[in-house]
Amino acid sequence: MRRPRRTNAVLVSAGAVLLASTAVALAPPAGAAAAGCSVNYGVSSQWQDGFGANVAITNLGDAVSSWTLTWSYGAGQTVTQAWNATVTQSGAAVTARNVAYNGGIATNATVSFGFNGSWSGSNPAPTSFALNGVACTGDTAPTTPPPTTPPPTTPPPNGPADITVNSATRYQTVDGFGAAQSIWGSAWSTAETQTLVGMGANQLGLSIVRTGLSPVSSEWATHVNSLKTAKSAGSNVKILASPWTAPAAWKTNNSRVNGGKLRTDYYDDYANHLNSYVQYMRGQGVTIDVTSVQNEPDWHPDYDSMDWSGTELRTFVRDQGTKVQNTKLMVAEAVNLNYNFTDPTLNDSTARNNIGYIGGHLYGTEDAGRLRPYNLAQQHNKPVWMTEWNLHAADGGGSNIWGNPANTAVWNETLDDIMRTVHKSMEANWSAYIWWYGKRYYSFIGDGESAYGTVAGAPLKRGYAFSQYSKYVRPGYQRVALTKSSKASPLEVTAYQGDGKITLVILNRSNSAVNNAVVQAPQNVTRAEHYLTSQNANAASQPTSVNGGQATINVGARSISTLVFTL
Numbered sequence: 102m103r104r105p106r107r108t109n110a111v112l113v114s115a116g117a118v119l120l121a122s123t124a125v126a127l128a129p130p131a132g133a134a135a136a137g138c139s140v141n142y143g144v145s146s147q148w149q150d151g152f153g154a155n156v157a158i159t160n161l162g163d164a165v166s167s168w169t170l171t172w173s174y175g176a177g178q179t180v181t182q183a184w185n186a187t188v189t190q191s192g193a194a195v196t197a198r199n200v201a202y203n204g205g206i207a208t209n210a211t212v213s214f215g216f217n218g219s220w221s222g223s224n225p226a227p228t229s230f231a232l233n234g235v236a237c238t239g240d241t242a243p244t245t246p247p248p249t250t251p252p253p254t255t256p257p258p259n260g261p262a263d264i265t266v267n268s269a270t271r272y273q274t275v276d277g278f279g280a281a282q283s284i285w286g287s288a289w290s291t292a293e294t295q296t297l298v299g300m301g302a303n304q305l306g307l308s309i310v311r312t313g314l315s316p317v318s319s320e321w322a323t324h325v326n327s328l329k330t331a332k333s334a335g336s337n338v339k340i341l342a343s344p345w346t347a348p349a350a351w352k353t354n355n356s357r358v359n360g361g362k363l364r365t366d367y368y369d370d371y372a373n374h375l376n377s378y379v380q381y382m383r384g385q386g387v388t389i390d391v392t393s394v395q396n397e398p399d400w401h402p403d404y405d406s407m408d409w410s411g412t413e414l415r416t417f418v419r420d421q422g423t424k425v426q427n428t429k430l431m432v433a434e435a436v437n438l439n440y441n442f443t444d445p446t447l448n449d450s451t452a453r454n455n456i457g458y459i460g461g462h463l464y465g466t467e468d469a470g471r472l473r474p475y476n477l478a479q480q481h482n483k484p485v486w487m488t489e490w491n492l493h494a495a496d497g498g499g500s501n502i503w504g505n506p507a508n509t510a511v512w513n514e515t516l517d518d519i520m521r522t523v524h525k526s527m528e529a530n531w532s533a534y535i536w537w538y539g540k541r542y543y544s545f546i547g548d549g550e551s552a553y554g555t556v557a558g559a560p561l562k563r564g565y566a567f568s569q570y571s572k573y574v575r576p577g578y579q580r581v582a583l584t585k586s587s588k589a590s591p592l593e594v595t596a597y598q599g600d601g602k603i604t605l606v607i608l609n610r611s612n613s614a615v616n617n618a619v620v621q622a623p624q625n626v627t628r629a630e631h632y633l634t635s636q637n638a639n640a641a642s643q644p645t646s647v648n649g650g651q652a653t654i655n656v657g658a659r660s661i662s663t664l665v666f667t668l
Contacts, residue, residue, distance in 0.1 A: 139239030140170070140230040152178075152220055156197070157213040158232065160239055168212065169234070170197045172227040178220045186214035262621035262651065263589040266596045266603055269623075270582035273530040275597060276484060277339055278523070278571035279309025280539030284345065285405075288327040289540060293558045296546055297539050298335030305545055305564050306572030308337060311488060311535050314344040314378050314392070316357060316405070321381055328387045337576040339390040341488065341535065342378065343434060345405035347371050352407060360401020360408040363417075372421035379428045391458055393431040393488070394418060400436050409433070415445035415452045422455030429457025434488050437465040438475070447477050459483045463490035463522060472522070474530045484532035491536070492518055493543035496553070503542045504554025506562045512636040512659070515563045516610055520661050523570055524608055527580060527595045536567065565639040566661050569632065572640075573604050573663045589618060592656060603666040607656055615656040622650040626666040633662035 141157040158170060173193045180190050186197045197214060230237045280297065282289050289297065298307045310331045312324050331338045346357045351370060354361030363371055379389045394417060398409035409417075414433050422430055433442040438461025446452045447459070459478045466472050475485050495502065495510040502508040519536075526534050539545045540557075545564030547555025555561060578599030585594065591611040597604045603622055609615060629652040631643040636659060643662065645654045656662060 137239050138230075138232045138235075138237040140172075140232075140237050142172075142226050142230075144224065144226065152218055152224055154218065155213060155215045157211055158237075159211045168199050168232060170230055170232055171195065172230045174227060176220065176223045176225055178218050178224060180216050180218045186216075188214075188216055261586065261619065263586040263615075263618045264592070264594055264605065264607075265584045265621040266605070266623055267582040267584065268596075268598050268603065271598075272580040272582075273484070273527075273532050275527075275574055275576060275578045275580065275599075276486065276532040277308030277337075277576045278534050278567065278574070279307045279311060279339075279341075280536040280545055281311035281313075281489065282324060282327060283538060283540070284313035284343075288324045289330075290558065291326070291330050293540055293546060294327050294330040295334045296558060296560060297564075298331050298338055300336055300572060303560055304572075305560060305568040306335075307539065307545075308335065308571060308576050309339045309341060309533055309535055310539075311341045311343060314342040314375070316344070316346050316348045316374075318377065318381070321378060322385075325382070325385045325387060328382070329385070332387060339576070340382075340387065341391045341393065341431070341486075342382075342389045342428075343393040343396040343488070344375065344407075345396050346407040347374065357405050358403050360406050362408050362413070368417055368421050369424070372417070372424040376425045379425060383427055389428045391431050391486075392425060392428045393434050393460055395432075396434050396489075397436050397462065398433050398442055399439060409442070411442040411445040414442060415449050418446055418455045419449055419452035422452070430455060431458040431460045431486070431488075432456050434460040434462060436462050437469050438462065438471045438485075438487075439469075440471070440475070440477070443475075444477060447481055447483065453481055453483070456483065459485045460488045461485070463487055463526075467522070467525075472525050472529055479530060485530070486533035486535065487526050487531055488533070488535045489537055490519075490522065491538075496543070501552065501554030503561065504547065504556070506639065507636055508562075509636065511562055515566050516608070516659060516661060519563065520566055520569075520608055521593070521610065523567070524593050524595060524606070527570075527606075530580075534570070539564075560639070562634075562636075562639070565634045568640055569634055569661045569663045570606055573632070573665055574606065575599060578604065589615060591615060592618075601668050603668065605664045607662050607664065609656045609658060609660050609662075612658050614658045618654055618656055620652045620654065620664060622652075622666045622668070624668060625650045626652070626668055628667040630665045630667075631662060632665075633657055633660050635660040 137160050139159045143155050144152050172195055174195060180188050180195060186199060188197045297305050300306050312328060315321060328340055347363050349355055349357045351364055351367035352361040353364055375392055379392055382389050394414060395407060395409055398414065400406060401408050418430060418432060432446045435442040443459050446456060459475065478485050495514040502511055523534050541548050542550050542553035542555045545561060545567060547557055547559045547561055549555060549557030574597045578597040581596050581598050583594060583596045591609060592615060593608040595606055605620065626647060629645045629647045631645040631654050632640050633643050634640050635657050645652045652664060654664060
């Protein structure tokens with residue numbers, strides 16, 4: 102179907118700020134720092150190859166709207182992560198600047214910030230600092246000597262948890278998150294495919310690619326290269342092939358368009374047609390993991406389409422399903438997951454055994470009360486996939502807002518409509534969420550259409566937001582239970598476990614940040630990573646502190662973020 106803050110902590114790496122922020126340090130006014138300023142530098146913890154430090158500046162002098170503190174390391178230490186300041190490093194020279202959310206600084210006030218770093222061999226504290234270019238002559242001694250032993254295996258907890266993960270209670274296994282390539286047009290290029298399925302920087306990590314199964318076999322070659330690239334460039338990428346129609350001569354209206362039914366005397370031909378496609382792709386080195394019997398059997402528009410009833414679908418998969426080899430069949434991709442098109446197959450043991458998946462689209466599904474667990478499918482262990490949705494009402498009829506990553510209308514629709522339905526689909530125990538075209542001005546990467554202001558192949562805001570699921574909740578992960586405190590009540594959270602990780606995806610659709618939120622894992626963790634997308638940030642790394650099985654994070658207002666625990 103084709104239907105139409107800013108955070109209060111900044112994560113940096115050596116030499117570069119990883120989180121793009123509107124906070125920019127202003128040029129310090131003359132005389133903004135007093136020569137008598139004092140710097141207290143303390144190593145708060147130290148472990149093999151790493152350390153944490155806190156820095157406090159006192160006696161700033163005259164009131165300032167910004168400050169810059171510089172020092173040099175003498176033993177090759179490297180800053181890797183900072184908070185409450187923007188910290189960069191060039192060689193031994195380190196520069197720390199305040200960020201705008203700290204506001205103006207009162208005369209003689211104390212300001213502080215912290216960071217993590219790496220070290221090798223020794224970790225002496227720096228002995229001299231300069232504030233806004235003026236050497237500090239006050240105390241610069243460390244507040245505490247560097248510890249020489251690793252932190253305890255189980256540090257004290259940060260406090261009562263705001264989100265507690267319970268991996269003993271498990272729900273659906275996730276098959277993936279994806280998008281469709283052009284059904285009737287040209288294929289994604291190699292670079293575009295890599296951007297969509299890759300796991301690197303500025304790549305979106307899609308794990309399902311939906312492709313059209315043309316009624317004309319001469320068109321099958323169009324997408325071979327992009328599908329091969331998806332399989333090789335991604336990780337565990339699945340291919341879903343969806344037919345819009347059978348060949349015209351096999352239909353009651355003798356046409357590819359305007360619906361029409363498949364004639365019963367051509368049921369076996371249609372099964373062989375689906376099988377021929379799967380075997381052709383297999384011969385090209387592309388495994389078609391899932392093959393749908395029909396896209397939207399309940400919709401007959403003036404483009405490729407074909408009508409079925411639920412009983413007819415049941416009869417076809419019961420009598421012909423075994424002829425389609427080396428793939429798993431899906432029924433029925435109805436417009437709004439109408440159970441009338443899937444219940445007959447699920448209630449017939451022979452037909453049920455010939456399918457692997459239940460599919461449905463999201464158009465009107467929530468209004469119909471079906472954005473919820475499909476109990477009959479769960480009863481028979483048939484994963485439910487949401488295989489298409491398309492929404493781009495924000496443009497109001499067409500504008501170039503889609504190329505503006507900070508456009509409020511685009512972000513509100515992305516967060517409140519698209520990401521919210523992904524969250525609800527996961528809570529409904531569905532196993533996959535597949536958006537419409539991955540390459541389109543309103544989608545995950547731009548198509549370069551001049552009227553809408555996007556760059557062909559470049560990731561868009563909606564793609565970065567979707568990657569908060571697709572890149573970090575991988576095929577085979579299982580959703581697990583969690584509980585929330587009253588402090589975390591504005592947050593919409595799902596948690597997943599797999600590959601030695603626990604991953605939480607967190608939507609904060611409220612207008613207020615939830616700061617210092619404590620997240621409790623079921624066991625001690627070795628590492629925590631936090632990534633956030635908002636109106637002003639794209640899958641940007643965020644600071645987090647870890648104590649045993651707990652992490653403390655700041656969840657920005659109007660944002661979606663992902664917390665990944667490595668166990």
